[in-house]
Amino acid sequence: MDFTFTEDQLMFREAISRFLMTEAAPEKLREIWETDEGRSPELRTKIAMQGLTALSIPEDNGGLGMGDVAWSLMTQELGYYGIPDSLADTAYVGAGLFSALDDSFAEKGQYLNQICDGELRLAIGHQCSPMVADAHLAEVLLLQHGDEVHLVSQDDISDVANPSIDSSRRLSQVTWQPTPETCIASGEAGAAIWNETLNRGALSVAGQLLGLAQRMLDLTVDYSVQRKQFGKAIGSFQAVKHHLADVAGKIEFAKPVLYRAANSLETNHPLASVHVSQARQFCSEAALLAARHGIQVHGAMGYTWEVDLQMFMKRSWALNNTWGDATFHQARVQDYVLNSQVDLAPSLTFE
């Protein structure tokens, strides 16, 4: 029984954090937000050079062979810096999907290699949403049709942009035609892949929400120390202190829930879906409270376009309902607690 991370995992996180601190500074985010495509190929290339795209690719395919537990640290960094890229969907969720495919799918290795090298732009369309993120740029799309998984190239879709309040998200409605040739998994295998993919997407969002919560808290603490009213830093007022202490509490208790969910996904725990949804709830609560208390403590400044807080708030509000909306995750946890026949003894936590 050991809840801690390996040296490797922690060092990797450190490295990514240092990298993003300079490469994804708020000015750069704003620049990318304003572009038509909403993406920076240059940033993606640099990210690949850091090894992030290789993180969960199996070692046989040239990757680092790390799993969901390592990603639960990495997604927090992606959230903290609010990077406008589909990196997690490609290198984490997409890589997981390809890995789960049967070896009879001949191009499996080739796609994993491409993801590993940062050369593949990928979009995933799951039935939990009528929109597909990054479809406009994807070379290939993995699309759901009932239990079937289809691999469709950019040439075979048409997409209509649906702009989001979070300019770092680029969403489209995608029209396409499922054919026997595009189908790469179906039946029980397909259903299992989509279920796992949804869980992995949801966990990726959970990690990002937790990172966003921490970012908004840090920004707000800084602001509350600098801003003076009544001759004092507003951070010395107790009402402000308690707002921020409550955010710190939400973050603190979300962490172990996130890590356990990651471990459950990595080890195929029978309750992985419940644990993932639980993590989503805790991380969402942290991010939403960080946004609400963050803007409150910033006063009118928080309501402006100019102050960086807005980028992180908007991203939190948007992510809160992606890869399963908040209600979906609430319902999954609730269904387990109320409707399963399990006698929920205290000794069951890790069973």
Add this chain to the structure above:
Amino acid sequence: MNLTYSPAQQAFRLEVREWLAANVPKEKLPTYDTKEGFELHRQWESKLHAAGLSMVMWPEEFGGRGCDLIEWLIFEEEYYGAGAPLRVNLNGQLLLGSTLLEFGTQEQKAQFLPRMASSDDMWAQAWSEPNAGSDMANISSKAILDGDHYVLNGQKTWSTRAIYADWAFGLFRSEPGSKRHHGLSFLMVPLDAEGVTIQPIKALDGEDAFAEIFFDNVKVPVAHRIGDEGKGWHVAMATAGFERGLLLRSPARFQQTVRKLVKLYRDNKASADRDPSIGVDVAKCWSDAEAYALSAYNTVGRLNNGEKIGAESSLNKVFWSEMDLLIHQTAMKILGTTGELLAGAPLAEEHAYWLEGFLFAQAGPIYAGANEIQRNIVAERVLGLPRS
């Protein structure tokens, strides 16, 4: 990360489970806030101790079993899961016990710990005074050195179960004229000493749950001081850290209560579902208790890695006390019209369990450092916000 138990940990769990299955009283013991109930709890504690299961994580030489913190968490899961009686001597065993292990002399440990483990000595905490609640540094009860003993004068209050306890521990001002947290000493006082008067205070439920303690020229040997003279604040703060941090409210206690809440919901589903928010709250209670347990295992992992748990332990206190309120508020909603009934009322079945818990949950955000104070601590010491 490896979230599975080792074979040794599983074997320990099984051993504890089997012993409890054979020994936990079939009938619930009467509340320990009555004389009779207190005695029955003391007997239970002594039985637990005889089986080596009273203070599992203390060293064997002091009446413990030398378990690590993971084994302690396992023990707690089994203990509460078996519906075993609430522990009656925890304020001594966990709070003073931890302090003695860290700051006590070899003689003090040998004299006090084994009798505490067996509950031959029952302990009460004596920090609060009428003018020193949240502002504990305002303590004014005095302990003036006179040769090989101190002479105590003053008043303590809110001392839980002091009317039945054998000893009390707390802070006294040993340096006349000293201010705030300077000049305080940490003393252990026998409650049968001459000059000690104990006045019970009825709590919300009408029982004598806590008491005022008056000291009128009470002599206490210098050997009963823990740590250096005048340095008691430092010693006490270590105790407070333990109290809030991990030990006082182990996760299993809440997980067991939530297990009952879920059963209460399932048994009354049709009626409860008239308000869909009840199901939402029941699920949230489960999720919170689970998160609290995960957080405890996570904390133990960090401690085992050599990390120190600092002011963030204040977050724990806020979390469990608010969770306990939600659990009991939700139970009261499910019980609806009959929720108000006292134990023994013909229509009351398990109601009294929830009503008692509901009342006690009201105190959670107040004792062990009020939650407002905990939030101040988090803001100032974890987030680094300026003092007001």
